[in-house]
Amino acid sequence: MTTMLKITKAGNHGILLPQLGIGLDYSGKQAEHVFVSHGHADHIPWKADAKVYATPATAAFMKLRGARNEVQTLPFKQSVETENAKITFYPAGHILGSALTFVESDYGNLLYTGDCRTPPSPASEGFELPNAEIDSFITEATFSLPVYRWADYEELKADITEFATSSLEDGFTPVFLAYNLGKAQEIMHLVKDLDHPVQIHGAGFKLCEVYEQHGIDLGKYETYDRETCQGKILICPSSAINNGFASNVRKKRIAYCSGWAAMESRRSQLTVDKLIPISDHLDFFELIALCEQLRPKMTYITHTPNPDVVKHYLDERGIKSQFLDTKVEQDD
Amino acid sequence: MAASIIHTFYTLAKTAQKINETRGSNAKIRICAEYFRSLTPDKDLQLAAQFLGEGAFSDVSGKRASVGSRTYSTLAAELCEIDYEKVFKPSKTAVGSSSETIEMLLHNIPEARKKWSAEELTLQEVRYIFEQLYDVSSRADKQEILKKTWLRMSPLEVKYFLRIMGRGSLRIGFESKSIVSAIAKAYGHKVADVRYVHMITGSIGKTAVLAKHDQLEEAQFKLFQPIAFMLASPIESRSVDVYHHYVAEEKFDGMRCQLHVAGNEVKIFSRDLNDITHSFPEIVEFFRQRELPGTVLDGEICVYRDETILPFQLLQKRMGLKKPSKKVLNEYPTLLIAYDILYHDDQPIFEKTLTHRRSLLSELSEKHHFPITTQKDIQHEEHIEELFERALAHGNEGLMLKHKESTYEYGQRRKSWLKVKKPGGSLDTIMMYAHAGSGKRGGTYSDFTLGISVREDERYEEEFIPIGKAYGGYTDDELKKLNARIKDIIAEKYGPTLGLYPNIVVELEFDDIQVNKRTKANYTLRFPRFKAIRWDLAPDDVDTLKDVERLYEEKMNRERLKQAENPSFTFKKQS
Numbered sequence: 001m002t003t004m005l006k007i008t009k010a011g012n013h014g015i016l017l018p019q020l021g022i023g024l025d026y027s028g029k030q031a032e033h034v035f036v037s038h039g040h041a042d043h044i045p046w047k048a049d050a051k052v053y054a055t056p057a058t059a060a061f062m063k064l065r066g067a068r069n070e071v072q073t074l075p076f077k078q079s080v081e082t083e084n085a086k087i088t089f090y091p092a093g094h095i096l097g098s099a100l101t102f103v104e105s106d107y108g109n110l111l112y113t114g115d116c117r118t119p120p121s122p123a124s125e126g127f128e129l130p131n132a133e134i135d136s137f138i139t140e141a142t143f144s145l146p147v148y149r150w151a152d153y154e155e156l157k158a159d160i161t162e163f164a165t166s167s168l169e170d171g172f173t174p175v176f177l178a179y180n181l182g183k184a185q186e187i188m189h190l191v192k193d194l195d196h197p198v199q200i201h202g203a204g205f206k207l208c209e210v211y212e213q214h215g216i217d218l219g220k221y222e223t224y225d226r227e228t229c230q231g232k233i234l235i236c237p238s239s240a241i242n243n244g245f246a247s248n249v250r251k252k253r254i255a256y257c258s259g260w261a262a263m264e265s266r267r268s269q270l271t272v273d274k275l276i277p278i279s280d281h282l283d284f285f286e287l288i289a290l291c292e293q294l295r296p297k298m299t300y301i302t303h304t305p306n307p308d309v310v311k312h313y314l315d316e317r318g319i320k321s322q323f324l325d326t327k328v329e330q331d332d
Numbered sequence: 333m334a335a336s337i338i339h340t341f342y343t344l345a346k347t348a349q350k351i352n353e354t355r356g357s358n359a360k361i362r363i364c365a366e367y368f369r370s371l372t373p374d375k376d377l378q379l380a381a382q383f384l385g386e387g388a389f390s391d392v393s394g395k396r397a398s399v400g401s402r403t404y405s406t407l408a409a410e411l412c413e414i415d416y417e418k419v420f421k422p423s424k425t426a427v428g429s430s431s432e433t434i435e436m437l438l439h440n441i442p443e444a445r446k447k448w449s450a451e452e453l454t455l456q457e458v459r460y461i462f463e464q465l466y467d468v469s470s471r472a473d474k475q476e477i478l479k480k481t482w483l484r485m486s487p488l489e490v491k492y493f494l495r496i497m498g499r500g501s502l503r504i505g506f507e508s509k510s511i512v513s514a515i516a517k518a519y520g521h522k523v524a525d526v527r528y529v530h531m532i533t534g535s536i537g538k539t540a541v542l543a544k545h546d547q548l549e550e551a552q553f554k555l556f557q558p559i560a561f562m563l564a565s566p567i568e569s570r571s572v573d574v575y576h577h578y579v580a581e582e583k584f585d586g587m588r589c590q591l592h593v594a595g596n597e598v599k600i601f602s603r604d605l606n607d608i609t610h611s612f613p614e615i616v617e618f619f620r621q622r623e624l625p626g627t628v629l630d631g632e633i634c635v636y637r638d639e640t641i642l643p644f645q646l647l648q649k650r651m652g653l654k655k656p657s658k659k660v661l662n663e664y665p666t667l668l669i670a671y672d673i674l675y676h677d678d679q680p681i682f683e684k685t686l687t688h689r690r691s692l693l694s695e696l697s698e699k700h701h702f703p704i705t706t707q708k709d710i711q712h713e714e715h716i717e718e719l720f721e722r723a724l725a726h727g728n729e730g731l732m733l734k735h736k737e738s739t740y741e742y743g744q745r746r747k748s749w750l751k752v753k754k755p756g757g758s759l760d761t762i763m764m765y766a767h768a769g770s771g772k773r774g775g776t777y778s779d780f781t782l783g784i785s786v787r788e789d790e791r792y793e794e795e796f797i798p799i800g801k802a803y804g805g806y807t808d809d810e811l812k813k814l815n816a817r818i819k820d821i822i823a824e825k826y827g828p829t830l831g832l833y834p835n836i837v838v839e840l841e842f843d844d845i846q847v848n849k850r851t852k853a854n855y856t857l858r859f860p861r862f863k864a865i866r867w868d869l870a871p872d873d874v875d876t877l878k879d880v881e882r883l884y885e886e887k888m889n890r891e892r893l894k895q896a897e898n899p900s901f902t903f904k905k906q907s
Contacts, residue, residue: 273353
């Protein structure tokens with residue numbers, strides 16, 4: 001390793017490695033190769049002219065969501081070599097297809113999390129780290145405060161199924177507010193054993209086939225239909241519920257499923273019956289634990305309003321870190 | 333009979349949380365009613381109702397635990413072994429509530445988890461702890477008591493312990509009106525009956541116990557025990573349907589109070605039901621000489637000199653003084669002007685109509701010589717304008733319109749009393765800081781510090797200085813737009829506060845301007861609120877400190893019509 005690897009943020013979410021001509025979730029013109037961590041809108045390189053790589057599931061999501069890029073699929077743990085680097089995807093546990101991007105070059109190696117979650121979502125390919133000492137580690141830190149600690153997964157799963165069954169028993173239609181890609185399918189996967197029909201918002205529905213193609217069982221489901229939705233388990237994003245979704249069903253109970261549900265204020269902001277803090281991201285303690293496990297030479301913190309808190313914790317643990325400024329999407 | 337059950341604070345906290353997690357007020361009331369019914373010893377029922385409805389101490393006790401948020405927040409940081417500035421404060425900003433933040437941190441952080449064990453303290457033990465907190469005054473002593481307590485509580489209990497201690501809202505969407513309904517439901521009474529008893533006992537705990545034993549009628553209004561005031565609603569676009577149902581009185585620029593008197597004994601209570609007798613010795617002396625039978629009056633204290641009602645700013649010199657000096661008494665003499673009577677002839681008369689009460693008040697005033705408001709019948713719509721202008725000429729705030737057939741609706745703000753007020757004025761101000769809201773508004777910037785221009789002012793180095801903090805008057809959409817705009821004009825970040833580049837101009841409306849030497853501008857605004865966000869104006873258009881000074885001078889030096897002709901109140905002196 002002669003010189004340090006240069007890392008710059010580019011645009012709202014992208015990261016550029018100028019020495020290597022590589023972009024990560026990057027939408028600009030200065031990269032020849034762009035690697036997409038997962039299929040959420042804020043990570044898709046909508047405008048990239050470069051050669052774009054993604055896992056097969058991510059590539060399928062991109063296409064379904066209208067990205068026009070020509071995408072090279074790169075399955076997990078297979079490498080692609082550019083002129084001056086070797087790139088490998090590892091499962092990130094965030095949603096189906098989500099990948100940690102591992103870049104090896106003469107400037108040392110770099111691991112970019114995209115969005116990640118460990119323990120991983122059961123509706124994903126799992127979580128796996130490359131077997132190497134990490135030089136540069138770029139990690140998201142969406143939930144970067146110790147007020148965020150997710151409950152035990154079995155507990156959340158019980159909460160979700162209990163909410164659905166008790167609502168149905170009381171004659172109410174249960175509605176889960178969950179992001180269209182990832183969270184929605186995770187909820188479907190969790191309630192499938194109830195063997196009760198599910199209707200999912202149209203935008204999420206079309207993404208479900210990719211899950212099935214990858215062997216994730218989503219149970220019995222169909223696309224949302226206003227006329228027949230009563231008495232089914234309903235799933236839609238939180239933006240839809242105030243725009244007429246199931247507005248004809250008077251007796252319904254609404255559960256908000258998101259890491260942000262950890263905060264009581266969301267209850268009155270969204271007028272929901274239940275807050276289920278189930279997240280696609282690391283909680284604060286998992287984040288610190290991951291950094292401790294990797295002990296990278298340098299940790300770059302992104303996607304957070306509170307980089308100073310993470311840095312303070314990492315400083316206390318002797319892990320070098322700095323803030324890489326990117327914006328946070330509230331909708332994740 | 334089963335052995336008496338020990339009622340724990342944990343059950344209360346769990347019930348409060350369940351109420352919070354339930355939507356719909358009837359469902360909430362059902363849960364609370366069921367909880368009340370489960371409380372067997374009366375003293376536990378009384379305490380639980382008080383904790384949920386009033387706080388750590390009963391309202392009538394006038395006691396407070398007086399524990400500041402810094403006191404318990406730094407303690408929480410210590411227990412969690414986290415840095416108060418670097419970790420606690422940003423957490424609190426994100427969550428928007430100190431008590432919820434503390435609950436989450438005690439629950440999440442392994443260092444804290446190791447320390448506490450939920451021992452299920454009883455309701456009575458927690459009451460004793462609040463008493464202990466009241467008895468000590470230093471931060472260290474208070475922290476010591478809190479620490480011992482928290483180590484024996486679950487985080488959920490700590491959250492509600494803090495909210496009950498703070499006497500604020502429990503933030504479970506269940507205010508005292510709902511608790512009254514829950515008591516009525518639990519024991520099969522009419523809501524109105526329970527509310528009446530709550531009113532005259534001033535205690536939600538006692539009310540619950542009386543309701544349980546079917547003894548509501550035993551509750552008696554007691555002289556020298558204050559009751560909640562009837563409140564007025566702002567009049568909407570001056571639209572009163574039937575004018576002749578109302579009478580008009582001038583609205584004084586003074587301090588609302590309730591005077592209890594029986595012969596030689598006199599007590600005065602403020603609107604928050606605190607005893608303020610000692611602050612107004614001349615009023616006490618005045619009523620002692622009036623030889624009144626047991627009477628409760630509702631009225632206003634004003635500074636009155638040379639037959640003129642003087643501005644509220646002067647009354648402030650008298651407020652909060654334990655023992656006003658001779659000099660202060662001479663300079664700012666006060667007068668109580670009564671406008672309602674709640675107790676007469678050894679009986680509460682809340683249920684009588686205003687007309688009836690008024691005639692009793694007039695009689696009493698004539699016989700015993702104390703001032704009462706002048707009441708005017710309203711003949712037609714324009715008449716209101718005329719009376720309003722005269723009220724302003726007297727230096728008063730505006731008019732009160734009171735429905736003639738209304739009862740004294742203690743503790744309620746309805747349409748029986750309407751206030752017609754002219755805004756004190758408005759200023760075009762610059763948005764200087766945005767503060768993260770708490771509670772319902774957690775997560776958005778909802779409180780704003782507004783400033784005025786001192787660019788051309790040789791007394792200041794700055795361009796703008798703060799003049800007031802506003803957290804209302806905007807719509808939800810405007811707030812959203814503001815939050816979006818603010819992101820682009822952040823100059824600095826101080827924890828929950830953003831320093832902004834001068835950009836957004838807000839037309840700020842206020843009720844009054846007051847001198848306040850502790851502020852940079854030397855003035856503060858009373859009830860500042862957004863009138864309009866002036867997207868059309870730029871920082872150069874912002875009003876200056878000189879404008880504020882001019883407005884204040886105008887107000888103080890305004891001609892005030894003497895109370896000679898057409899007076900705002902009637903005072904037949906003893907001949």
